[in-house]
Amino acid sequence: MTGEDTFTVDPWQVAEFGLDVTAMARAESVFALSNGHVGLRANLDEGEPHGLPGTYLNGVFELRPLPYGEGGYGYPESSQSVINVTNGKIIRLLVDDEPFDLRYGELRSHRRSLDFRDGLLRREAEWTSPAGRTVKVNSTRLVSLTQRAVAAVEYQVEAVDGPVRIVLQSELVANEQLPGGAGGDPRAAAVLEAPLIAEAHHALNSKAVLVHRTRFSGIRVAAGMDHIIEGPEGFESTVESHEDQGRVSVTTVLRPGERLKVVKFIAYGWSATRSLPAVRDQVEAALTAARYTGWDGLVAEQSTYLKDFWDSSDIEIEGDVELQQAVRFAIFHVLQAGARSEERAIPAKGLTGPGYDGHSFWDTETFVLPVLTYCLPGAVNQALRWRHTTLPLARERAGQLGLAGAVFPWRTIRGEECSGYWPAGTAAFHIGADIASAVVRYVRATGDVAFEKEYGLELLVETARMWRSLGHHDAEGQFRIEGVTGPDEYSAVADNNVFTNLMAQSNLRNAAEAATRHQPEAAALGVDTEEMAAWRDAAGAMFIPYDEKLGVHPQADGFTDHQFWDFEGTPPEKYPLLLHFPYFDLYRKQVVKQADLVLAMQLRGDAFTDEQKARNFAYYERLTVRDSSLSACTQAVIAAEVGQLDLAYDYTAEAAMMDLHDLGGNTRDGLHMASLAGACIALVAGFGGLRDHNGTLAFRPRLPSGLRRLTFSMQIRKCLLEVRITHSGTTYTLRRGEALPLTHEGEDLVVRAGIPATRPMVKPPAQERCGQPPGREPARRQPHAGVAGGGKVGSTPDHLAAE
Numbered sequence: 001m002t003g004e005d006t007f008t009v010d011p012w013q014v015a016e017f018g019l020d021v022t023a024m025a026r027a028e029s030v031f032a033l034s035n036g037h038v039g040l041r042a043n044l045d046e047g048e049p050h051g052l053p054g055t056y057l058n059g060v061f062e063l064r065p066l067p068y069g070e071g072g073y074g075y076p077e078s079s080q081s082v083i084n085v086t087n088g089k090i091i092r093l094l095v096d097d098e099p100f101d102l103r104y105g106e107l108r109s110h111r112r113s114l115d116f117r118d119g120l121l122r123r124e125a126e127w128t129s130p131a132g133r134t135v136k137v138n139s140t141r142l143v144s145l146t147q148r149a150v151a152a153v154e155y156q157v158e159a160v161d162g163p164v165r166i167v168l169q170s171e172l173v174a175n176e177q178l179p180g181g182a183g184g185d186p187r188a189a190a191v192l193e194a195p196l197i198a199e200a201h202h203a204l205n206s207k208a209v210l211v212h213r214t215r216f217s218g219i220r221v222a223a224g225m226d227h228i229i230e231g232p233e234g235f236e237s238t239v240e241s242h243e244d245q246g247r248v249s250v251t252t253v254l255r256p257g258e259r260l261k262v263v264k265f266i267a268y269g270w271s272a273t274r275s276l277p278a279v280r281d282q283v284e285a286a287l288t289a290a291r292y293t294g295w296d297g298l299v300a301e302q303s304t305y306l307k308d309f310w311d312s313s314d315i316e317i318e319g320d321v322e323l324q325q326a327v328r329f330a331i332f333h334v335l336q337a338g339a340r341s342e343e344r345a346i347p348a349k350g351l352t353g354p355g356y357d358g359h360s361f362w363d364t365e366t367f368v369l370p371v372l373t374y375c376l377p378g379a380v381n382q383a384l385r386w387r388h389t390t391l392p393l394a395r396e397r398a399g400q401l402g403l404a405g406a407v408f409p410w411r412t413i414r415g416e417e418c419s420g421y422w423p424a425g426t427a428a429f430h431i432g433a434d435i436a437s438a439v440v441r442y443v444r445a446t447g448d449v450a451f452e453k454e455y456g457l458e459l460l461v462e463t464a465r466m467w468r469s470l471g472h473h474d475a476e477g478q479f480r481i482e483g484v485t486g487p488d489e490y491s492a493v494a495d496n497n498v499f500t501n502l503m504a505q506s507n508l509r510n511a512a513e514a515a516t517r518h519q520p521e522a523a524a525l526g527v528d529t530e531e532m533a534a535w536r537d538a539a540g541a542m543f544i545p546y547d548e549k550l551g552v553h554p555q556a557d558g559f560t561d562h563q564f565w566d567f568e569g570t571p572p573e574k575y576p577l578l579l580h581f582p583y584f585d586l587y588r589k590q591v592v593k594q595a596d597l598v599l600a601m602q603l604r605g606d607a608f609t610d611e612q613k614a615r616n617f618a619y620y621e622r623l624t625v626r627d628s629s630l631s632a633c634t635q636a637v638i639a640a641e642v643g644q645l646d647l648a649y650d651y652t653a654e655a656a657m658m659d660l661h662d663l664g665g666n667t668r669d670g671l672h673m674a675s676l677a678g679a680c681i682a683l684v685a686g687f688g689g690l691r692d693h694n695g696t697l698a699f700r701p702r703l704p705s706g707l708r709r710l711t712f713s714m715q716i717r718k719c720l721l722e723v724r725i726t727h728s729g730t731t732y733t734l735r736r737g738e739a740l741p742l743t744h745e746g747e748d749l750v751v752r753a754g755i756p757a758t759r760p761m762v763k764p765p766a767q768e769r770c771g772q773p774p775g776r777e778p779a780r781r782q783p784h785a786g787v788a789g790g791g792k793v794g795s796t797p798d799h800l801a802a803e
Contacts, residue, residue, distance in 0.1 A: 001747075003357070005410070006020065006023065007029065007030070007660055008570060009321055009322050009325055010325060010394065010564055011321055011324045011328065012115060012116055012117055012328065013113050013114060013116060013117075013325075013662070014030060014031070014108050014113070014114050014314055014325065014329055015111065015112065015113035015114075016031075016059045016111065016112045016113070016390065017110070017111050017226075018110055018111075018499050019102055019107065019110045021049055021103065023051075024050060024051035025051025025052045025407050025668035025669075026051070026251055026662055026668050027042060027112070027669070028041040028042045028043055028050070028051050028353075029041065029042075029050060029352050029353050029659065029667050029668060029669070029670050029671050030042070030056075030114075030659060030660065030667065030671070031112060031114050031121055031734065032113075032139060032336075032350075032351070032352035032353070032670075033119070033121055033142065033143040033336070033349040034056075034333075034336040034337065034350055034352065034672070035143050035145050035339050035340040036058060036144055036148075036336065036337055036338050036339045036340040036341035036342070036344075036350075036351070036379070037057070037058050037144055037145060037147055037149065037340040037342065037344075037347065037528035038055075038056075038057060038058075038148070038149065038150075038151055038268050038351070039055070039056040039057075039058075039143070039185075039339065039350065039351020039352060039721060040054070040055055040089055040141070040143055040151055040554065041053065041056075041352065042056035042112070042114075042121060042355065043087075043089055044102070044123075045089065045090070045091045045093075045099055045123070045137075045141075045153065045155060045236070045679060046090070046092050046093055046099075046101065047087075047089070047090040047092060047171075047173075047255045048101060049101070049102065049103055050296075050317035050670075051179075051668060052178070052179060052354070052668060052694055053084060053087060053176055053178060054084050054086050054352075054353060054354065055084060055086065055087045055088065055089065056082055056083075056084070056085065056268050056350060056351040056354075056358065057085055057200070057221065057351075058221050058341055058344040058345070058347075059217070059219075059270070059344045059413065059436055060082070060085055060214070060221055060270050061080040061081055061082050061083060061214075061217055061326050061413045061414070062080070062081055062195045062214050062215065062216055062606055063078045063079070063080060063081075063216040063217050063359060064078060064079055064080075064081055064216075065077070065078055065079075066078055066079050066418075066420040066628065067078050068124075068420065072422075073646045074400050074422075074426070074495065075420065075422065076324075076416065076417045076418060076419065076420060078416075078418075078679070079357065079419075079420065080357065080358075080359070080412065080414060080416070080417040080418050081354075081357040081358060081412040082354055082357060082358020082413065083195045083196075083214070084176065084178060084369075085174070085196070085212075085270075085353070086172055086173065086174040086196070086210055086212065086221065086222065086223035086268075087171075087172070087173045087174075087176055087402070088148045088151065088172050088223055088225050088264075088266035088268075088712050089141070089151075089153070089266075090169075090170070090171040090172075090173055090191070091139075091153065091155045091168060091169070091170045091171070091224055091262065091264065092168070092169040092170075092171065092396070093135075093137065093157060093165070093166070093167070093168055093169075094133055094164075094167040094168075094169075095129050095166065096131055096133055096164050096165050097165070098129040098130060098131055098133070099129060099292060100129075100135070102125070102127065102136065103129055103379070104129075104130055104397070105128050106127065106128040107126075107127055107129045107130045107153070108126040108127060108128060108134070108563070109124070109758070110121070110123075110124070110125045110126075111125075112124075112125045113180040114777070116306070116310075116328050116329065116332040117303070117306055117307070117310065117332075118302055118303045118306060119142060119143075119145065119218075119302045119303075119305075119306055119332075119336075119343075120140050120141070120299065120300070120302070120468045120503055121140070121141040121142070122138075122139070122140050123137070123138065123139045123140075123141075124136075124137075124138050124478070125138075126160070127562040129725060131578050133159075133161070133162065133163045133527075133715045134160040135157055135158060135160060135164065135165050135166075136157070136158040136160055137155075137156070137157050137158075138156045139153060139154065139155045139156070139415075139695040140154045140211060140299075141153045142298060142299065142302055143336075143397040144290075144298055144301065144302065145301075145305045145306070145336075145340065146298075146301040146302065146305055146338050147286065147288040147289060147290060147298070147301075148340040148342070148449070148719075149267045149268055149269060149282070149292070150261065150265065150266065150267050150286055150289070150290045150294060150298070151265075151266040151267075151289075152265050152266065152290060152298055153172075153262075153263070153264045153266070154261065154262075154263050154264075154295050155168070155261070155263075155264065156259050156260070156261045156262075157254070157257065157259065157260050158257070158259045159252070159254035159255060159256050159257065159258055160256060161256060162253055162256060163253055163254065163255050163256070164253070165251070165252075165253050166250075166251070166253070166254050166260055167249060167250070167251050167712075168249065168250040168251075168260065168262055169247055169249050169410070170225065170227060170248045170249075170250075170262060171212050171246065171247050171248075171262050171661075172208055172224075172246035172247075173244065173245055173246065173395055174196050174198070174210055174212055174223075174243075175193075175196050175370050177761070178193070178383050181732060182416060183796070184548075194551055195214055195215060196212035196213070196214060196215075196216070196221065197212060197213050197215055198211075198212055198243035198244060198245075199211045199213050199220070200244060200276060200280065200629075201238040201241040201243060201246065202241055202599070203246055203248075204239065205239065205526065206217055206226055206227040206228075206229065206237065206239060206248055207224065207225065207226040207227075207239070208224065208225055208239060208240075208241045208246030208247070208415065209222060209223070209246070209274070209280060209283055209284065209736060210222070210223050210224075210227075210241065210243075210244070210245075210278055211222040211247055211280050212278065213628050215457070215628040216273055217272070219270055219271070219272045220270060220271055220272070220274065220276060220279050221268070221269075221279075221803055222268065222269045222270070222280050222282065222283040223266070223267070223268050223283065223421070224266070224267045224268075224284060224286075224287050224783050225246065225248070225265065225266050225287070226264075226265045226269075226290070226291055227248055227262055227263065227264055228263040228291070228294075228295070229250055229260075229261070229262050229263075229458045230256050230260075230261045230262075230464060230542050231252050231254075231258075231260035231587075232252055232253070232254065232255075232260070232579055232718075232727065233258070233798035234253075235250055235251065235252035235260065235565060236250070236251045236252070237249065237250045237251075238629065243570025247675060250262060251442075253264070257414065259447070263294075263295045264290055264379040265287055266289040267283045267285065267286035267287045267290065267505055268283065269282035269283045272535065281647070282526055282711055283803050288519060295667065298483060301540065302509070302724070306589040309335060309375070311336075312713055312720055312735075313331065313374075313375035313713060313715075314328070314331075314711075314712070314713065314714060315327050315328070315680060315682075315683055315684070315710075315712045316458040316709070316710070316711040316712070317707060317710055318707065318708040318709035318710075319706060319708040319783055320465045320706060320707060320781075321785040323652070323653055323656055323781075323783075324782070325660075326653075326656035326657055326660055326679065327656055327679055327680065327683065329656075329660060329676070330658075330674075330676035330677065330679045330680060331371075331375075331676075331680060332750060333350060333352070333671055333676050333682070334368060334371055334372065334378060334673060334676055334677050336350060336351075336603060337350035337351070337368065337376075337673050338368065338372050338376060338379035338382075338383065339376065339379060340382075341379060341382055341383060341386070342382045342387060343382055343386045343387055343415060343711065344382075345360035345364065345386055345412070346360060346364045346368055346369075346383055346673065347359060347413075347673070348360065348361050348363050348364075348672070348673060348674065349472040349669065349670030349672070349673060350672060350673050352668045352670040353606075353670020353671070353673045354668030354669060354670065355666065356411070356669075356670075357411075357413075357418070358413055359408065359411040359412060359413060360411070360412060360413065361411050361420055361428065361431075361754045362428070362434045362487075363630065363673065363674035364383060364673075364674075365383075365431075365434040365435050365437065365438040365789070366434050366599075366603075366674075367630065367673075367674035367675075367677045367678050367681065368673055368674060368677045369383060369384075369438045369441070369442070370438075370681060371677040371680045371681065372442060373438075373441050373442055373445050373446075374445060374714040374715055374716070374739055375714070375715060377442065377445065377446050377448075380442045381406070381442065381448065381451055383438075383440055384435070384442060384451075384456070384459070385455055385763060387459060388455045388458065388459060389415070390400045390408070390409075390414075390415030391458065391459070392407045392429065393409075393414075393415040393416055394406035394407055394415070394462070395462065395695060397416075397417060398466055401426070402467060403466055403469045403470055404465040404468065404469035405432075405461075405462040405463060405464065405465030405466035405467075405468075405469065406432065406459075406462035406463060406465070406466055406521075407426075407429065407432065407466055408431045408432055408435060409431070409461075410424070410425035410426075410428050411425065415672070423485060423492035423493050423583070423587075424489050424492060427484055427485040427492060427493050428484070428486070428487075428563040429466070429470060429481075429484050429485075429500065430469070430484070430485075430486060430497075430499060430500045430504075431488065431502070432463035432466050432504075432507065432710070433461060433463065433467070433504050433507040434503065435463060436459060436460050436464075436503075436506070436507040436510060436511070437458040437465045437507070437512075437603065438508065439455075439460060440443065440456075440506075440510045441459075441692065442456070442626050443456055443714070444692065444695050444715060445692075445716055445717070447717045447718075450485070452514060452517075453518050453521050455589035456514065457515065457518055457522065457525070457756070459513065460507070460510055460511040460514050460515075461511055461514075461522065461525050461527055462760060463511070463567045464507055464511035464535050465506050466510070466514070466532075467481070467507055467508055467511035467538065468535060468538055470484075471504070471538060473537075473538075473572070474543075477541055478541050478542075478543040479537075479538045479539075479541040479542050479543060480495065480496055480543050481495075481496060481497075481504060481559075482495040482496065483495065484497055484500050485497070485586060485601055486498075486499045486500050486555065486556065486596045487499055487594060487595065487596045487630070488555060488592050488595075488596035489587040489593050489594070489628070490577070490578075490583075490587070490589075490592060490593040490627075491555060491556065491559065491586075491592070491596070492583070492587050492589050493587075494542075494556035494557065494558075494559070494681055495546050495557040495558075496543055496556055496690070497555065497556040497596070498544055498545060498553050498554070498555060498556065498596075498597055498600050499555075499596050499597065499599055499600040499603075501542050501543065502542070502544065502600050502603075502604040502607050503542055503600075503604065504539075504542070504604065505539045505604075506539075506541040506544040506604065508535040508536070508538050509535070509536065511532075511535055511629075512535045512536050512539075512615050514769070515527045515532055516532065522720065524763070527780040535613060544607070545557050545558045550619070551615050552612075552616050553597055553600075553608075553612065554616050554617055555596050555597045555713065556596075557619075558585050559590065562588060562589055562590045562801075563588065563589050563590065563762065564589065564591075564623075565586075565589040565590060565623070565760045566623075566774075567773040567774055567776075568590075568774060570773075570775075571689045571722055571775075572775045574592075575625065575627060575629055575775075576625075576627035577591070577593070577625065578593070578627060582600045588637070588699070589624060590623050591773075592620060592623045592624040592625065593624075593625065593626075593628050593631070594624070594626065594631035595620075595624065595625045595630070595631045595634035595635055595638075596620075596635075597616055597620055598616070598617060598620055598624075598635060598638050599634045600633055601613050601616060601617070601638055601641075601695045602634055602637050602685065603729075604693070605641075605691055605693060606694065610642075612697035613638065613641060613642055614642045614643075614767070617638050617639070617642050617644075617688070617770065618770050621635070621770035621771065621772055622770070622772060622773060623773070624669070624772065624773070624776075625776045626654075626771055626776060626778075627676065629655075629658050629663075629664055629672040629675040629678075630674050630675065630678065631650070632651040632652075632655040632658075632675070632677065632678070633655040633679060633681050633682045634646075634678070635647075635651045635685040636648045636650075636652045636655060636678075636682035636686045637650075637681065637682055637685045639651060639683075639686070639770075640687055640689070640702045640704075641686070641689070641700070641766060642764075643702075643764030643765055643766070643767040644706055644767050644769055644770060645702055645703070645704040645705070645764075646705065646769065646780075646781075647769055647770065647778070648682070648686050648704060649704035649706050649707070650722075650778040650779060650780060650781045651682065651778050651783045651803055652682040652683060652686060652687075653677060653778075653779070653781045654778050654779070655675050655679040655682055656673050656676075656679035656682075657676045659671045659672060659676070659680075660754065681710040683710060683712065684712055684714075686702070687701065687703055687704070687707070687710055687725065688710065688712065688723055688725065689701050689702060695744060696743060696748075697714075697716065697721075697740075697742045697743070698742075698743040698744075699723065699730070699742065699744050699745075700731075700745055701723075701725045701730045701744075701763075702764065703725055703726070703727055703761070706781055706782075707783070708726065708727070709724070709726050710724075710725045711723065711724045711725070713735065716740060717737075717738030718736070718737050718742075719734060719736055719738075719740045720734070720736035720737065721733070721734060721735070721740055721742075722734075722735050722749065722780050725761075726761070727761060728760065728761055729758050729759055729760045729761050730744065730756045730758065730759055730761065731756050731758040732744070732749065732751045732756060732758075733751070733756040733758075734751050734752060734753050734754075734755075737753065738752065738753050739752045739753070740750065744757075744759045745759070745762050747759070
């Protein structure tokens with residue numbers, strides 16, 4: 001069964017009818033709930049059967065050694081892996097002594113749905129036991145967006161065809177057994193068995209709390225549960241606790257039509273520094289607050305939070321209901337990843353699975369934070385403050401590498417470099433400029449001067465210092481940055497990667513400008529006029545390679561002189577290439593894993609002419625194999641800019657459907673947050689034409705033939721701007737605020753409250769559709785305008801796109 005067969009199409013929810021045991025891990029990722037602080041995979045309430053059990057806490061990890069066949073100076077000694085912590089989701093059910101296990105007996109019906117408007121995961125099941133007793137089970141689960149430590153479940157069981165003896169066992173389980181490893185796939189997580197050491201446990205009335213500590217990273221984790229039980233008169237309940245288990249058992253006899261309902265409140269707390277009593281008491285307090293709020297109160301808070309969010313952040317599409325569903329699915333999960341991260345990282349998989357060991361990459365700053373900047377800016381503030389907390393480690397890493405300033409890690413949880421492969425890790429210095437770009441974007445969009453002074457300035461200064469020491473002026477005065485790796489991981493340790501040089505140029509200029517604005521704060525960081533002048537000189541002399549013969553920008557020095565990859569001789573089963581060919585071979589050829597030069601044209605479009613963009617795009621389309629989920633969204637943006645709107649539509653759909661259709665074949669390990677965010681970028685920056693190169697929002701709207709209307713809203717400073725695009729024109733409406741300057745197709749506009757501004761659509765000249773490597777073309781998008789429950793929908797490409 002493929003992902004496209006599994007989920008019904010509905011603009012506001014994703015639903016699954018029936019239960020495919022072979023595809024459970026994928027569904028557990030799709031239906032995962034999180035708030036950026038606590039994450040629960042959508043394992044069945046009863047715990048089994050399961051695909052991959054998972055309960056994750058942001059920042060809770062275990063250390064593991066990084067083995068090297070041959071070590072070297074500066075190699076990281078250990079890595080960090082997210083761990084499956086104490087599972088509080090489990091509510092086991094026994095029906096006349098028969099375990100409620102959907103692999104046995106007869107499953108008459110089973111439905112799960114996740115509604116983006118209230119954030120609730122609902123489940124309905126009717127099951128007949130092997131002994132012939134039928135029960136109905138209904139459960140609703142949430143992870144609170146308002147009470148960050150809290151999750152809750154309402155679980156009901158009803159007798160159908162006769163009196164049945166019911167036993168419910170609500171549990172906390174630590175160190176639960178996990179499935180085997182990932183078959184050597186480097187994209188999947190390392191499996192760590194029994195990572196938690198018991199420190200304390202207690203149980204009383206309907207409450208139980210367990211406290212553990214990780215074996216090597218030394219993080220203390222407390223988990224607690226409390227219950228409200230409603231049922232027929234005479235039910236009994238007991239409570240017990242052990243080192244790795246807490247259990248509340250409820251027993252009763254149900255006659256036909258009678259129900260037993262249990263509301264379970266779950267809370268988590270963790271710290272690497274606080275004492276056992278402090279962490280335990282934090283969990284006790286969270287449980288007390290949750291019980292005081294009650295189930296109905298938690299549901300109401302969740303609904304109110306999401307109503308306010310969707311009112312200001314929805315992206316509406318007319319003409320393709322499946323894409324509408326996928327984009328709201330994307331927005332919802334990006335929201336879940338960042339809502340309550342609060343000075344912690346936003347991992348590449350969010351808290352939906354253990355993929356990439358739970359690490360955060362440059363994906364966060366380059367794909368996720370641009371979306372959150374205009375819909376949930378507080379989350380961006382917190383994510384960048386987390387980067388700021390890691391500055392001491394980044395300075396230490398820079399010193400180890402013989403550089404000034406700060407070198408941020410390629411992949412990490414706490415702030416240390418966790419990549420053992422330095423050509424794709426340490427050499428990817430562009431992460432520093434990606435962070436700086438996110439700082440500048442956030443400050444421009446919010447006007448948060450206090451943040452810029454206290455956090456942003458230091459991030460800009462330390463990254464600028466790194467670039468100034470990493471690069472050098474050559475004999476002709478040009479500033480060169482050599483021996484680095486850009487976004488394309490099939491080309492490593494190259495000289496003057498265009499993306500890296502252009503992003504470094506912006507970093508240097510923005511650091512100088514911020515230091516000029518905040519001279520007392522800059523002076524406290526040791527910045528003087530001479531250093532600022534050096535940054536400006538380096539930026540002004542930045543070397544940007546250009547191939548005059550071909551009329552395109554090489555991705556890096558000499559790239560266009562390399563031998564072309566043998567695309568014709570590479571069969572479909574040999575993709576993704578990184579799993580079938582040595583990097584040595586990939587590095588020497590013209591083959592691109594993911595958009596690199598094309599991403600430079602999106603983020604630094606001011607450095608290219610329109611003609612250069614068109615020529616560059618056509619050149620790199622025939623080299624890009626999209627073995628990364630980070631690529632399609634960027635290709636969509638530039639395809640739209642150069643006038644290839646149908647191709648942009650195809651790429652947008654690929655980015656949006658990455659997980660709902662499991663295009664990469666690894667959704668089981670967690671959702672692709674950057675691709676989900678990228679789908680939003682493809683719509684807003686691609687078809688909306690949004691750019692923010694010079695501090696003023698600029699729009700060049702385009703709309704493919706498959707869509708009739710696109711509407712989105714953006715928070716900018718104290719304004720809320722709505723942009724409504726049709727084939728006839730674009731209307732800008734200020735829903736909040738007094739006035740907002742912007743540009744439309746190069747025309748300066750000021751949109752004022754109560755006075756919408758409408759401009760006609762400017763259609764780009766028709767362009768011949770670019771070709772891609774054989775077998776790597778995106779699927780042609782056929783708009784799906786059906787209704788909920790519409791069976792098989794859309795289309796998927798016949799290749800895998802892996803990150």
